[in-house]
Amino acid sequence: xxxxxxxxxxxxxxxxxxxxxxxxxxxxxxxxxxxxxxxxxxxxxxxxxxxxxxxxxxxxxxxxxxxxxxxxxxxxxxxxxxxxxxxxxxxxxxxxxxxxxxxxxxxxxxxxxxxxxxxxxxxxxxxxxxxxxxxxxxxxxxxxxxxxxxxxxxxxxxxxxxxxxxxxxxxxxxxxxxxxxxxxxxxxxxxxxxxxxxxxxxxxxxxxxxxxxxxxxxxxxxxxxxxxxxxxxxxxxxxxxxxxxxxxxxxxxxxxxxxxxxxxxxxxxxxxxxxxxxxxxxxxxxxxxxxxxxxxxxxxxxxxxxxxxxxxxxxxxxxxxxxxxxxxxxxxxxxxxxxxxxxxxxxxxxxxxxxxxxxxxxxxxxxxxxxxxxxxxxxxxxxxxxxxxxxxxxxxxxxxxxxxxxxxxxxxxxxxxxxxxxxxxxxxxxxxxxxxxxxxxxxxxxxxxxxxxxxxxxxxxxxxxxxxxxxxxxxxxxxxxxxxxxxxxxxxxxxxxxxxxxxxxxxxxxxxxxxxxxxxxxxxxxxxxxxxxxxxxxxxxxxxxxxxxxxxxxxxxxxxxxxxxxxxxxxxxxxxxxxxxxxxxxxxxxxxxxxxxxxxxxxxxxxxxxxxxxxxxxxxxxxxxxxxxxxxxxxxxxxxxxxxxxxxxxxxxxxxxxxxxxxxx
Numbered sequence: 001x002x003x004x005x006x007x008x009x010x011x012x013x014x015x016x017x018x019x020x021x022x023x024x025x026x027x028x029x030x031x032x033x034x035x036x037x038x039x040x041x042x043x044x045x046x047x048x049x050x051x052x053x054x055x056x057x058x059x060x061x062x063x064x065x066x067x068x069x070x071x072x073x074x075x076x077x078x079x080x081x082x083x084x085x086x087x088x089x090x091x092x093x094x095x096x097x098x099x100x101x102x103x104x105x106x107x108x109x110x111x112x113x114x115x116x117x118x119x120x121x122x123x124x125x126x127x128x129x130x131x132x133x134x135x136x137x138x139x140x141x142x143x144x145x146x147x148x149x150x151x152x153x154x155x156x157x158x159x160x161x162x163x164x165x166x167x168x169x170x171x172x173x174x175x176x177x178x179x180x181x182x183x184x185x186x187x188x189x190x191x192x193x194x195x196x197x198x199x200x201x202x203x204x205x206x207x208x209x210x211x212x213x214x215x216x217x218x219x220x221x222x223x224x225x226x227x228x229x230x231x232x233x234x235x236x237x238x239x240x241x242x243x244x245x246x247x248x249x250x251x252x253x254x255x256x257x258x259x260x261x262x263x264x265x266x267x268x269x270x271x272x273x274x275x276x277x278x279x280x281x282x283x284x285x286x287x288x289x290x291x292x293x294x295x296x297x298x299x300x301x302x303x304x305x306x307x308x309x310x311x312x313x314x315x316x317x318x319x320x321x322x323x324x325x326x327x328x329x330x331x332x333x334x335x336x337x338x339x340x341x342x343x344x345x346x347x348x349x350x351x352x353x354x355x356x357x358x359x360x361x362x363x364x365x366x367x368x369x370x371x372x373x374x375x376x377x378x379x380x381x382x383x384x385x386x387x388x389x390x391x392x393x394x395x396x397x398x399x400x401x402x403x404x405x406x407x408x409x410x411x412x413x414x415x416x417x418x419x420x421x422x423x424x425x426x427x428x429x430x431x432x433x434x435x436x437x438x439x440x441x442x443x444x445x446x447x448x449x450x451x452x453x454x455x456x457x458x459x460x461x462x463x464x465x466x467x468x469x470x471x472x473x474x475x476x477x478x479x480x481x482x483x484x485x486x487x488x489x490x491x492x493x494x495x496x497x498x499x500x501x502x503x504x505x506x507x508x509x510x511x512x513x514x515x516x517x518x519x520x521x522x523x524x525x526x527x528x529x530x531x532x533x534x535x536x537x538x539x540x541x542x543x544x545x546x547x548x549x550x551x552x553x554x555x556x557x558x559x560x561x562x563x564x565x566x567x568x569x570x571x572x573x574x575x576x577x578x579x580x581x582x583x584x585x586x587x588x589x590x591x592x593x594x595x596x597x598x599x600x601x602x603x604x605x606x607x608x609x610x611x612x613x614x615x616x617x618x619x620x621x622x623x624x625x626x627x628x629x630x631x632x633x634x635x636x637x638x639x640x641x642x643x644x645x646x647x648x649x650x651x652x653x654x655x656x657x658x659x660x661x662x663x664x665x
Contacts, residue, residue, distance in 0.1 A: 002397035004389045007440055010347065011388060017351040018389075018397050024357055025364045025394065032365075039369050043310035046228060049095070050129030051146045059101040060146065062114075064127060065304050067094025068277035069118045074098055076112030076146075078105035083115050094275075094304075110146045118276020126226060126269055128281075128308070132237060133213050133229045133269075142215060142225070142269045145232075153241045155321065157248030162323050162376040165253050167566035168403075169557055171203040172449055173508040174210055175234045175243075176217065177518065180536050182529040184217070187230075187239035191246050194508075197536075198252065201511065201550075202557035205253040205378070207326055209450065211240070212259065215269045218520035220450065221257065222328060223264035223295055225271075227312045230320075237320075244321050253323035255378050256316055260309050260366070261329030262295040272296055281305050290332065292340055300333075301358035309362065310369055317373050324370065324378030327401070331385045333359040344385045360399060367400025378402055380444055391441035406443045409433060409500050410452050413492055417463040422484075422598045427576050427583045430596075434499040435571065445500025447492050449507045453518045455531075461513035461549075464488055469515045473538075473545045484598075486545060487628070487657035489513055490552045490621045494659045495594055497560055498587055499571045504560065511553035512539040512546045548627030555626070559619050559661060563588050575607040582654060586610060590618065593652065593660040601631070605654030611664060612640040612648040619661040631655050638662065 002018055005011045011018065029039065036042040049063045062074055072088040075081045078100070088096035100106045111134065113124040126133060132147035178194045179185035198206060210221025213229040221231070230240045244254045263282070264270045271281045282288040282296040290297055299305050316322045331339035336354040344350065370377045381390050381401040392398025412433040416425055437443045453459045461469065464485030472479035493511075497504040515538075519531035539546040560566055568588035575584035581597040584607050591609060595601070615638045622628030632653055640648045652660070 003395075004392055004397035008388060008438075014347060014351045021351075021357060021360060022397050025361050028361055029365070029368070039310075039365065040314065040372060042307060043314040043369055045304075045307040045311040046129055046315045050127060050131065050228070051148065053148050053150065054099075057099065057101075059099055059104075060106050061097060061099055062088070062127070063095055063097040064088065064114060064129075065094055065308075066096055066116060066118075066275035066280070068275040068280065069096070069116050070276075071117040072096045073115040074100070074112060075115055075124070076106070076110055078107075078110050078112070088114075106146060108146060108148060108150060111143045112146060113144060116275065120273055120276040120278075123267070125274055128271055128274065129228050130226055131228050132232060133226050134232050135215075140215075142213070144226075147237060149237070149319070153238060153245075155241075155245055157245050157321060160248035160251065162253055162374070165204050165376075165378075166564065167560075168205040168253070168378055168444070168503040169203045169561060169566075170205045170207050170255075170444065170503060170505040171198045171201070171508065172207040172209065172505055173198075174220070174450070175208065176210060176231075177520075177532045178508060178534055180533055182533060184233050184529070185533075187235040187243045190234075191239075191243040193536075195243070195246055195250060195252075199250045201554045202561055203506070204251065204561065205255060205323075206247055207255050207257060207505070209257045210234075211256050213269075215264060215266055218522050219264075220454075220520065222259055222293075223262075223266075224259050225264045225266060225269040227263075227308070228315055241320055248321065253378065254321075255324040255326055255380070256322050257328055258313070258316075258325035259328045260298065260312070260362075261327070261333045262290050262293055262297055265289070265294060265296050270296075281308070287336075290338060292338070293329075293332075299358075300356070300362040306362060306365070310365060313366055313369055314373060317370070317377070323374065323376075324380070324402075326380040326382065326405075327363070327366075328382050330363070330381040330383040330390070330401075333363065334383065334385065334387060339385055342385075344387075347388070350385070350387045363399050363401075364394045368394055371400075380405060382407070384408075386438070388438060389441075391438075403442045403444045403501075403503055405449075405505075406437065406445045406500050409445055409496055410448050413447055413460065413496075414452065414457070414463065417460070422488075422596070423581070425581060425596055427578055427581055427596070430495070431499070431573060431576065431583060431585075434496065435573075437501065442503065443501030444503040444505050445496050446505040446507075447496040448510055449505060450518065453507055453510065453514075455517050455519040458517060459510055459514065460492060461485065461489055461510070462515060462517070465513075469513075475543055475545055482545065484657065486513075486548060487621065488596075489549060490556075490626060491594055491596065491657065491659045493553065494556050494619075494621065494661075495583070495592070497556065498565055498592055499585065502566050504557075504566065506553070509534040512550035514538070545627055548625070552621060552626040555619055563590055563618075563663075565590065572610075574609065580605075580654070589664065591615065591650070591662040593654065593662070595654050595656050595658055597656045599656055601656045602654040604651050606641075606649050606651045609640065609648055609650050612642065614639055614665040615650060615662040616665050617660060618663050619659070621659040622655055628658070632658070632660070637665065 130144040132145040213226035389398035571587040
């Protein structure tokens with residue numbers, strides 16, 4: 001019996017389905033190993049296809065998979081864009097190839113396209129395995145660039161130990177919007193200006209969005225066109241390597257927002273109908289189109305598609321030293337219905353109704369490959385369905401991810417802030433949302449990510465303080481709305497991180513309550529960058545209250561890290577007081593006290609604790625350094641009192657809208 005079923009008896013009725021899924025994976029892995037020697041070799045297609053310089057023959061090989069194409073011609077600045085002078089020859093398996101001697105002028109950063117003749121006519125296309133593409137600033141068209149790291153980037157990150165990151169504290173970021181200027185930031189600017197901020201806050205992991213080339217900037221990087229190419233709008237491949245190298249030198253892991261769930265439908269820039277067949281990389285007809293995302297859907301059952309995507313994983317891990325991936329849109333991959341309009345209220349929904357077995361097998365292969373190449377790598381699933389076993393090892397019958405995103409948590413905070421008055425919040429409901437997760441499957445907790453910051457929604461800071469943030473964020477300005485917002489902003493983040501999972505995520509700028517939303521340049525806003533940036537000057541201004549939230553985030557992150565809170569056993573509930581809206585729990589031998597009440601501050605508040613002793617305050621959200629009212633002396637040592645019938649109790653001043661963390665001395 002699979003370990004997954006032994007650990008969850010509710011899965012017993014689905015043993016046949018899980019065994020079938022497990023065998024489907026094992027049979028494919030055995031076939032791959034028998035034919036290619038190993039899964040790693042199988043995922044080496046990028047070493048064969050695309051452009052590769054042959055030093056012995058002094059020239060470039062270019063190879064392309066286009067089984068239905070009638071002819072392919074390479075054209076570019078090296079041959080004055082001649083459409084006939086450099087034809088490719090068709091080989092076995094639908095592979096086309098050509099060799100171009102150095103003397104003909106092809107070199108690193110030469111601009112090229114491949115002319116493909118097929119059933120859909122004759123069209124200029126971007127080679128599928130291109131490693132760099134440039135966008136014309138006038139026409140906005142993309143052109144492929146020949147690129148190979150011939151000089152070998154001087155990596156200096158050998159001392160970085162990924163295995164030392166036991167619990168990821170993730171800073172989600174977008175390189176283009178990381179600058180204050182109203183424009184597109186670069187990898188170099190991010191390295192110089194933003195990495196030190198992240199390091200100073202204490203985060204140990206960066207999650208980078210929009211790394212791969214995408215034609216429409218406003219897609220946030222989720223409509224990928226060129227899977228092996230870092231977006232040229234942020235800089236060169238060497239610039240990205242420099243950023244990752246510097247992050248490693250600072251002790252921070254770097255993971256990529258990996259989009260293998262769909263691809264841009266654009267014909268000119270992407271893979272859509274590359275060879276004219278209509279179904280080369282993607283499913284044929286309606287199954288190959290995601291109506292909600294207006295994008296194309298991969299056919300994971302095809303060998304060349306599987307090799308393309310798995311090689312993509314290997315390429316980013318090896319060539320750029322990424323430390324893992326956050327897989328976007330996993331729910332869409334797992335089911336033919338993509339999770340749209342489906343309530344996952346029964347186990348049948350996970351194993352019997354509309355499940356895409358090819359996609360599950362691909363994800364199992366992907367996670368197997370990731371951990372073969374880099375055993376300590378971080379693999380995260382963005383899955384809102386909650387499929388059992390998604391974050392269990394493949395050997396146990398799972399899909400193999402290390403973590404899943406706790407997507408229900410931010411939704412609950414928004415619902416509370418939007419629909420309920422503060423005094424209506426129920427502590428047990430908050431606790432259940434944060435603590436309810438599958439045993440043995442790790443969760444990345446977060447109060448808000450980029451999703452909650454986009455136009456059409458609001459950040460937590462904006463839900464809490466709204467327009468008051470424009471006028472009352474000076475430290476000498478007393479304002480009740482701002483006071484409430486700052487207090488709850490701190491409490492929401494601390495309780496989310498300390499209860500909600502085994503890892504924590506924050507989106508760039510939200511740690512200091514960045515005002516407003518994110519709105520990328522588009523026709524509807526006159527192509528403005530005003531809201532596609534981060535206003536660091538707000539948190540850097542010592543006269544503004546943003547500094548308070550930044551100070552608290554730094555203290556919170558370091559408390560979680562220094563006390564190994566996220567790698568400890570799940571939080572244990574000690575006290576629920578709905579009258580005073582007090583929630584108390586223990587995790588990692590720390591006592592967390594939250595009083596969410598608008599005005600109930602309770603002197604000599606008494607509650608049971610598991611161990612007697614003297615306790616000191618490690619964190620006090622009411623501290624003036626965090627914008628609090630200084631109602632508690634954080635230097636106070638609290639002693640337990642012994643009660644004959646009930647055990648040991650602590651007695652503290654339980655201040656309203658305040659979070660406290662105590663540790664036994």
